[in-house]
Amino acid sequence: MRPILEVRNIAKLFKISHQSAGYLSLRERLLGVFRGEGLDREDFWALKNISFDVAPGESLGVIGRNGAGKSTLLKILSRITPPTKGRIVARGRIASLLEVGTGFHPELTGRENIYFNGSLLGMMRREIEGKFDEIVDFSGVEKFLDTPLKHYSSGMQLRLAFAVAAFLEPEILIIDEVLAVGDVEFQKKCMNKMESVAKGGSSLLFVSHQLGLVSKLCKNTILLGNGTVLAQGESSSIIDKYMDSVGVNNEFSAVGKANAQPYFFKRVRTLSIDGASAATYSHAEEICIEANFGRNETIKNVHLLAAVNNKNGQRIFSSDICLDDYTLSEDENTFKVTIPRSTLTPGTYSLLLALHIPNTVGYDMKDQICQFSIYDGGSEFTHFENRWFYGDVFVRCRWELVDGNNHQ
Amino acid sequence: MMNDNIEFVVDADRRRMLNWKELWSYRELFYFFTWRDIKIKYKQTALGFAWAVLQPLLMMIIFTFFFGRALNIPSQDLPYPIFVFSGLLLWNTFSSGLTSSANSMVNNAHIIKKIYFPKLIIPVSSILVALFDFLMAFLLFVPLLVFYGQPVSFMVIWAWPVAILLTLFATLGPGCLLSSLNVKYRDFRYVIPFLIQVLFFLTPVIYPINLLKYPFLQYVLACSPMYAAVELFRLPLTNTELNHSLVLMSVVSGLLLMAIGIYYFRRTEDFFADLA
Numbered sequence: 104m105r106p107i108l109e110v111r112n113i114a115k116l117f118k119i120s121h122q123s124a125g126y127l128s129l130r131e132r133l134l135g136v137f138r139g140e141g142l143d144r145e146d147f148w149a150l151k152n153i154s155f156d157v158a159p160g161e162s163l164g165v166i167g168r169n170g171a172g173k174s175t176l177l178k179i180l181s182r183i184t185p186p187t188k189g190r191i192v193a194r195g196r197i198a199s200l201l202e203v204g205t206g207f208h209p210e211l212t213g214r215e216n217i218y219f220n221g222s223l224l225g226m227m228r229r230e231i232e233g234k235f236d237e238i239v240d241f242s243g244v245e246k247f248l249d250t251p252l253k254h255y256s257s258g259m260q261l262r263l264a265f266a267v268a269a270f271l272e273p274e275i276l277i278i279d280e281v282l283a284v285g286d287v288e289f290q291k292k293c294m295n296k297m298e299s300v301a302k303g304g305s306s307l308l309f310v311s312h313q314l315g316l317v318s319k320l321c322k323n324t325i326l327l328g329n330g331t332v333l334a335q336g337e338s339s340s341i342i343d344k345y346m347d348s349v350g351v352n353n354e355f356s357a358v359g360k361a362n363a364q365p366y367f368f369k370r371v372r373t374l375s376i377d378g379a380s381a382a383t384y385s386h387a388e389e390i391c392i393e394a395n396f397g398r399n400e401t402i403k404n405v406h407l408l409a410a411v412n413n414k415n416g417q418r419i420f421s422s423d424i425c426l427d428d429y430t431l432s433e434d435e436n437t438f439k440v441t442i443p444r445s446t447l448t449p450g451t452y453s454l455l456l457a458l459h460i461p462n463t464v465g466y467d468m469k470d471q472i473c474q475f476s477i478y479d480g481g482s483e484f485t486h487f488e489n490r491w492f493y494g495d496v497f498v499r500c501r502w503e504l505v506d507g508n509n510h511q
Numbered sequence: 512m513m514n515d516n517i518e519f520v521v522d523a524d525r526r527r528m529l530n531w532k533e534l535w536s537y538r539e540l541f542y543f544f545t546w547r548d549i550k551i552k553y554k555q556t557a558l559g560f561a562w563a564v565l566q567p568l569l570m571m572i573i574f575t576f577f578f579g580r581a582l583n584i585p586s587q588d589l590p591y592p593i594f595v596f597s598g599l600l601l602w603n604t605f606s607s608g609l610t611s612s613a614n615s616m617v618n619n620a621h622i623i624k625k626i627y628f629p630k631l632i633i634p635v636s637s638i639l640v641a642l643f644d645f646l647m648a649f650l651l652f653v654p655l656l657v658f659y660g661q662p663v664s665f666m667v668i669w670a671w672p673v674a675i676l677l678t679l680f681a682t683l684g685p686g687c688l689l690s691s692l693n694v695k696y697r698d699f700r701y702v703i704p705f706l707i708q709v710l711f712f713l714t715p716v717i718y719p720i721n722l723l724k725y726p727f728l729q730y731v732l733a734c735s736p737m738y739a740a741v742e743l744f745r746l747p748l749t750n751t752e753l754n755h756s757l758v759l760m761s762v763v764s765g766l767l768l769m770a771i772g773i774y775y776f777r778r779t780e781d782f783f784a785d786l787a
Contacts, residue, residue, distance in 0.1 A: 117785070178784065179521070181626070181627055182521060182627035183623070183625070183627050183784045184781070184782070184784045184785050185521065185781040185782075186521065190520065190521065191520065191521040192520050193520075193521075197627075199626065199627070201625045202625045205621070205622055205625040205626050206622045206626070208547065210551050210554045210555070211547065211550060211551070215547075215550065218543065219543050219546075219547050222539055222540055222543040223543075223622065223626055224626070225628075227539060228539055
């Protein structure tokens with residue numbers, strides 16, 4: 104099958120002129136001509152040699168740090184700005200949502216804005232009329248349809264804007280982190296809509312910092328860095344690479360003024376078995392978590408809990424101990440807990456630590472701290488790599504053939 | 512528009528021809544931009560569309576008083592109010608169309624930066640808004656003709672639509688040129704009102720061109736693309752002979768400006784999103 108979007112050797116050069124405003128003043132240009140000098144400009148390649156394909160119906164995620172060139176790539180793909188070099192072939196209608204509600208005007212009513220925005224996004228009037236009721240229904244603003252937009256709350260404006268975009272039916276949909284806003288319920292609604300768009304056969308190009316969302320929506324992902332494609336492939340493996348490149352921080356220490364809580368954390372870090380601070384482990388290594396806490400009171404039945412989160416922030420398992428059995432000092436108590444070897448599968452993880460009385464009261468909780476990653480140092484699972492998602496934990500299960508009659 | 516055969520290519524070096532096919536596929540957006548601008552222009556105004564009529568009417572009264580009465584400027588055997596109003600009808604279309612189209616790209620920068628569509632739609636739509644104002648004012652022009660008992664020669668009534676078309680062409684060229692220059696150099700924002708003021712006095716709108724005694728000067732003034740439009744618009748009203756060479760000069764100048772304007776616009780439009 105021919106790709107619906109072919110991107111070949113795209114590069115983009117920006118001339119950075121050293122002045123505050125983005126535009127030029129004619130005077131400076133003329134003065135430059137008379138002095139026989141060019142403007143003081145610097146070349147900046149925002150993108151260099153980007154190539155990739157998108158197959159019909161494929162969802163492709165684009166991730167990378169700020170300044171990696173994600174926005175520039177999106178602008179080029181949505182034809183807002185031309186590439187300096189290279190070529191793009193698109194075999195279908197592209198709709199881009201780089202912003203929700205582009206062209207919304209505060210003086211126009213909700214109804215008028217639906218028509219104008221829909222038309223901007225490339226819908227014909229007939230199409231908008233046909234979907235009008237659905238759009239209004241999805242947005243939930245039917246009572247205010249004939250009210251000028253300036254009287255809408257920002258949440259209502261957002262819902263209306265997304266509703267118009269949701270009913271586009273392009274072959275290629277380009278989305279830039281527009282979901283980062285809005286209340287949780289509406290976000291869920293948008294997610295479902297986007298998933299159904301992707302399932303409906305449209306190709307999706309999704310740029311986001313929310314890695315969990317990327318891994319959920321997109322099968323494949325490309326990682327951009329410094330204007331080039333650093334890696335490209337299955338989303339989960341690319342996200343791991345990205346996490347590595349971001350630089351994992353496996354140490355946590357509480358900063359600021361003294362904590363008034365009865366129990367409070369001071370330092371947490373991950374150690375390898377030889378006691379050195381470490382952020383990467385082979386899957387066959389033991390992982391030690393060292394937690395240091397202080398206390399202001401002595402309370403019965405306080406537990407210290409450590410839990411491991413996967414890269415999407417989902418809890419994998421927890422482990423805790425009751426502190427009643429130990430004699431504690433006032434300000435420095437260091438506990439060490441060891442995760443057995445071959446427990447976690449290759450990937451990136453973070454910790455949650457808590458001091459609490461179970462189901463009663465929490466004194467201190469640190470979530471998403473101490474990132475560390477695990478690589479496959481050659482396990483019995485290696486043959487799955489790139490083809491199968493391991494899951495987060497290795498489990499040694501017992502297999503047996505039950506129907507023994509056919510087998511002596 | 513759900514067409515599986517759409518294929519487009521973005522190439523780093525491409526041609527600058529007008530893409531008629533694409534403009535046609537976006538034809539509804541011309542309507543929507545015009546419609547939006549008209550709505551916004553007259554929203555929250557107490558008099559609404561009446562402003563489109565009031566402006567030329569008030570200007571006519573002022574000009575009639577100063578130029579017609581006080582200075583006694585000749586008016587091609589027409590009552591001076593008819594003479595000046597017929598000129599102002601088109602001139603206002605030109606000047607308001609030029610002002611709004613010249614600022615249109617900068618004013619719609621937030622849209623250009625976020626979404627793709629043929630950018631030519633923006634200046635063209637601002638000119639269409641001016642055309643709407645013209646139609647409103649024209650509704651006053653007809654009773655005015657009746658009031659002054661002005662005979663209209665229906666043999667040459669074709670000159671009216673031709674004059675309107677010429678006005679649109681005359682506006683489009685400088686409008687496109689200035690709107691793209693304005694994106695790059697904001698200086699033009701201040702040049703535009705001044706330019707229009709100068710052009711107003713250089714174009715025979717409130718005085719007839721033969722007020723100038725030297726044929727050479729007449730040719731210089733005929734370079735104004737609005738001269739032909741105004742002259743043709745008055746054709747069904749006067750018995751004055753049309754000066755064909757002067758009118759042709761103005762038409763050619765208008766078409767040339769239009770070609771330059773659109774060419775420059777096309778050449779620079781790709782980079783508006785980076786500059787605006």
